[in-house]
Amino acid sequence: MTRSEENYIKTIFHIGRQGQEAVSTNSIAEQMETKPSSVTDMVKKLSDKNLVNYKRYQGVSLTDLGTKVALGVIRKHRLWEVFLVEKLDFSWDEVHEVAEQLEHIKSDKLIDRLDRLLNYPKYDPHGDPIPDKDGGFEERDKKLLSEVAVGEGGVCVGVKDSSASFLKFLDKNNIALGQFIQVLEMEEFDGSLVIGIGDSTRQISHQIAANLYVKIKE
Amino acid sequence: MTRSEENYIKTIFHIGRQGQEAVSTNSIAEQMETKPSSVTDMVKKLSDKNLVNYKRYQGVSLTDLGTKVALGVIRKHRLWEVFLVEKLDFSWDEVHEVAEQLEHIKSDKLIDRLDRLLNYPKYDPHGDPIPDKDGGFEERDKKLLSEVAVGEGGVCVGVKDSSASFLKFLDKNNIALGQFIQVLEMEEFDGSLVIGIGDSTRQISHQIAANLYVKIKE
DNA sequence: ACAAATTTTTAGGCAAGGCTAAGTTTGTGT
DNA sequence: ACACAAACTTAGCCTTGCCTAAAAATTTGT
Structure with missing residues (x-):
């Protein structure tokens, strides 16, 4: 290939x-x-x-074969992303282009050992699932923040848009994976939300909310 | 490039x-x-x-520019080799071909951070010096084992031939970097040596000795 | 249903990086 | 010194992956 x-x-x-x-x-x-x-x-x-x-x-x-190949490349891409963030202190908006290069390195042993070094992570720095050796992966059940009802909330588990500009915006606003976000108000006119994160509240546009995944507390 | x-x-x-x-x-x-x-x-x-x-x-x-480029690639190659051995438990005969691929990844940040992760190593797993960011490196003063006088000895610091077959041979015979090797006898006829490693002695051919570097104790 | 708009494919070319075969140039032996 | 061998270059061709322009198929609007 x-x-x-x-x-x-x-x-x-x-x-x-x-x-x-x-x-x-x-x-x-x-x-x-x-x-x-x-x-x-x-x-x-x-x-x-x-x-x-x-x-x-x-x-x-x-084809099935093609899907297998795709999952292999995606597995490599996402593992490298985890490596860059966890071991080399890259921020989540910097990893993509380097991982685009690293994902094409050919060595099964390398990728298996990398997996081990990282402790068999299940998700990459943007919350996307990492396929295992056989191509299996767990998609988390998650919801776009824009679809969460007022009064509800959940833990931020992923982003839909993982462009550097969006990720930098999130950093600037202290929004990160693992954080609990509560929807306090929703403006009918433009779909913008007032959300609570930790002790503070923020106003975010519909566009932002429609690119953030949260996991609803059951 | x-x-x-x-x-x-x-x-x-x-x-x-x-x-x-x-x-x-x-x-x-x-x-x-x-x-x-x-x-x-x-x-x-x-x-x-x-x-x-x-x-x-x-x-x-x-040219000077070409030399700079060469040292940059060599730096990357050798740092990746250290990474593979130190972090992913590759053996020294397995690292070369993977490093051949990794050395072409383009990201200054990646290589600087990798250097840091590995604690700024000065030598790769075969004992070859790793150029620093500016292309400077320290060549150790070393001698081929075949040129060491009978009775003398030194610490093994590198290999001249780093082919997998030679490295595997060394593994099999418990010869590794850092080990003290003493030349006990030298056969005039074929240049083969009797050497002492730790408590045991071995017979090695001239060919082997001519591909092993040691650092003589001053 | 059928012409227009859109999408997709084909045809023909280009640059990188490699190869074979056929010259050149350089170096060597006597 | 000069013929010949070895080393090197040139010429012409191939594959990969991409492009533009033009043709063909499909979809859409009425």
Whole structure:
């Protein structure tokens, strides 16, 4: 598997998660900042290698083999992210691009040992689940903060958007994984929320709330 | 810098260390398991980028800039080797090929933090010196075991050949860095040695002795 | 249902990095 | 000194992965 093939597979997996069905050429191209014609080329190659199901004009989906490959790459990416944060004191907005490089290192032993060094973590620094060696992972049951009823609250367990700018915003506002967030008020007009974190309260926009996952206390 | 360019630079540096002068196209090709014609192509490109001095038919040598690049890659390679051995319990014969991949990861922050995590090591698992951020490094004063006088001895500080087969041989014979080795006898006929390690003695060939570095006790 | 808009594919090219085969240049032996 | 071997370069071609422009298929609007 070349680096490029791995990146395509990973992208197809990520897009596929949102909408289940066949993934469009255009969406892949957009996500990867490349052109649709390049996608077509690569998709044919992946199809020849039995990594994707592909029929002209009908979009693409991962085969079982392709899914396995995708989960392998994602496992590596997320383990490296944990390493960067836990062992090298990177902040959660700095890890992505380095992990994009590290995820392509080929060595099973390396990744198994890394897993051990990190104590077999189940989630990465953004709260996303880390697949195990066989591709299995536990998706936490979580809710977007924007969908939590007024008066309710939960522990922050993840972010939907993990762009550096969003993560930096959260840092600035002392919002971090593991923190308890309570929804105190919700403004009908724009969907903005007043939330309580620890002893203080804040006003956050709907956009922010729609990118924060919390786990509701049962 | 592409991965390939970095590999050429690194190879030119390593060959240049042995013989000082301009490095031949053929020796680069041989070392890199590629063809001389490919080397010529790449060398031209490196010359355009001011990384090497090159005149047709006259061999090639690194410029100051090229040397800096080489030391940077070597620093990364050796730090990763230390990481693999110290943190992930790789043995010293397993680290090379993984480090070959890791050395091309681009992130200054990553490498500085890795250096810190490992406590600023000065030598890699084979006893080779690790350049610091500015490219400076301390070459230990050491001697090949084959050049040590009978009756003398020293602490094993490095290997000249770091191929997996040689390193495994050393493991099998309980020879490791840090161990005190004494030359007890030397066979004139084939240059083989009888050496003492700890409480036991062993017979080793000249070939082995000529690939082991020791530091003579002053 | 059918023309227009959109999406996707094909055709043809480009740069990187490699190869083989065919020249050049340099070095060597006598 | 000069012929020949060895070393090196050039020329031309290949694959990967990407691009633009143009053609084909699909979807959409009415």
